[in-house]
Amino acid sequence: MMRWLPNPVVSLCLAALWLLLNQSVAPADLLLGAVLGIALPLLTRRLQPLGYPRMRAxxxxxxxxxxxxxxxxxxxxxxxxxxxxxxxxxxxxxxxxxxxxxxxxxxxxxxxxxxxxxxxxxxxxxxxxxxxxxxxxxxxxxxxxxxxxxxxxxxxxxxxxxxxxxxxxxxx
Incomplete structure (x- = not known):
């Protein structure tokens, strides 16, 4: 799971932000939001050489x-x-x-x-x-x-x- 979703919270936030910006929950917007939520963290994974930080508190x-x-x-x-x-x-x-x-x-x-x-x-x-x-x-x-x-x-x-x-x- 972590291979396809390196940071599930970021993926969920990106998808939700896409839906909020479009003010729509049409199937096309849901699909594009899910694609963005999965693709952007995967494409930017190398920008985090130490991995994603873990917030403990x-x-x-x-x-x-x-x-x-x-x-x-x-x-x-x-x-x-x-x-x-x-x-x-x-x-x-x-x-x-x-x-x-x-x-x-x-x-x-x-x-x-x-x-x-x-x-x-x-x-x-x-x-x-x-x-x-x-x-x-x-x-x-x-x-x-x-x-x-x-x-x-x-x-x-x-x-x-x-x-x-x-x-x-x-x-x-």
Whole structure:
């Protein structure tokens, strides 16, 4: 089964998305949706050299997305306030380094997405020999707060999701 459906959830989502986009459940659309759901994961299988990631804690993942959404909204208002107020002399734009313990490449990619979608922060570089992340913050007030936020709000849940079994028994 895994040979023809390397990731059944992705196949099902692709077929459902095709039906939603066409707003039809006609037999031709069902057939084309099924073909797309089977063919696209097979054609893109080589793009996943490490295989598909296994999410071990979907509840933790949902909480992480909720926290990230709150942080994006909060950062959006903060950056807008700084830009619209126009007092650029008080802006403290700096680079900081954050020590990382996460090693999973999918977890690192997710951490990169979470950091880069937050206004006012940019993932600059990872120093693999020191396991540190270089991060640019648009208006830095407390460097230690940023380090603790990255490590506790983002990195620890990603470790639970991608690297180890979740402590709350939230596994798939």
């Amino acid at each position: 979907p509840g933790t993942f949902m909480r992480l997305l909720g926290m990230a959404l709150v942080e994006v909204i909060r950062s959006t208002f903060n950056v807008c306030r700084v830009i619209l107020a126009g007092d650029y002399r008080e802006v403290n734009s700096q680079f900081i380094r954050v020590p990382l313990t996460i090693r999973d490449p999918y977890g690192m990619a997710m951490l990169s997405c979470l950091i880069n979608m937050t206004p006012g922060t940019v993932w600059v570089e990872v120093f693999p020999d020191r396991h540190e992340l270089a991060l640019h913050v648009f208006d830095l007030h407390d460097e230690q707060w940023w380090i603790e936020t990255i490590q506790t709000r983002y990195e620890q849940p990603l470790i639970a999701i991608f690297e180890q079994e979740a402590p709350d028994g939230d596994t798939t």
